[in-house]
Amino acid sequence: MNTNGIPCVDTLRKTSSLLRKDVLEMIYDVKDGHPGPAYSAAEIITALYFGGVLNVRPDNPAWEYRDRFVLSKGHACPLLYAALMRRGFFSEKEKYSLRKINSRLQGHPDMVKTPGIDATTGPLGNGLAMGVGMAWALKHQKKKSRVFVLAGDGEMQEGIVWEALQVAAKYSLDNLYIFIDHNKRQSGGQVSEVSGILPLMEKFEAFRLWCREIDGHDFSEIFSALRDSEAEERPSVIICNTVKGKGIDYMEDDNSWHKRVPTEEEFLSGMRQLEETDQ
Numbered sequence: 001m002n003t004n005g006i007p008c009v010d011t012l013r014k015t016s017s018l019l020r021k022d023v024l025e026m027i028y029d030v031k032d033g034h035p036g037p038a039y040s041a042a043e044i045i046t047a048l049y050f051g052g053v054l055n056v057r058p059d060n061p062a063w064e065y066r067d068r069f070v071l072s073k074g075h076a077c078p079l080l081y082a083a084l085m086r087r088g089f090f091s092e093k094e095k096y097s098l099r100k101i102n103s104r105l106q107g108h109p110d111m112v113k114t115p116g117i118d119a120t121t122g123p124l125g126n127g128l129a130m131g132v133g134m135a136w137a138l139k140h141q142k143k144k145s146r147v148f149v150l151a152g153d154g155e156m157q158e159g160i161v162w163e164a165l166q167v168a169a170k171y172s173l174d175n176l177y178i179f180i181d182h183n184k185r186q187s188g189g190q191v192s193e194v195s196g197i198l199p200l201m202e203k204f205e206a207f208r209l210w211c212r213e214i215d216g217h218d219f220s221e222i223f224s225a226l227r228d229s230e231a232e233e234r235p236s237v238i239i240c241n242t243v244k245g246k247g248i249d250y251m252e253d254d255n256s257w258h259k260r261v262p263t264e265e266e267f268l269s270g271m272r273q274l275e276e277t278d279q
């Protein structure tokens, strides 16, 4: 991990609030989208894009030696669009084109349309498998680029995830870093009630992967896990305990916000709350 010039935690916290505000504005404007799953991942995305982790070039999104990022939980893409926009991959003017016909900011990430998107995702589980393929290919090509995947905990119910992880372990893909946004909820309710994915840590360890469980809203824990994982000669999985809807009181842990549009009153209240953490 590039440890040079990493902003302080206060600055990162403000950035994560800015991203959350962008997401709320985008979803309120188009009257469609997934705020809850975006908010649980805000600190992870902020750390990667603004914490000196991802080696990317906004002025050359297809740079051959860039690190790759795959948003396997593709429905959280307004958050990724906000990060890419604020890193300069495209202009703020595009913010309100989310989910519009022919726009570059579709309801799920599109690697053909959008600068900075490395994988087209949406079908759950597929993004993680694509990340494994990318990491394998990069190693085969003897490139030093790394691959970062952000997956939802609901995605762990997909068989393709475990097929891909077997490959990642077999080929010792130490250039692969998988974050699990463990917000305990999915579209259909509590993840543990929908299917028996737990215990996650023991499953990853049984697959011979390096695994650490952290608070996914704590920047220090995110960076510490990344630092420790760098010494490992195998794939890394970081289980991030998070809160769905984190950052706005009426959204937190209310699963109806998986996909829901705020009323005007809710929008103004949410923006006010995020403004306070943005100072």
Ligand SMILES: [Mg+2]
Binding pocket: 152, 153, 154, 181, 182, 183, 184, 185, 186, 191
């Ligand atoms: Mg979830």
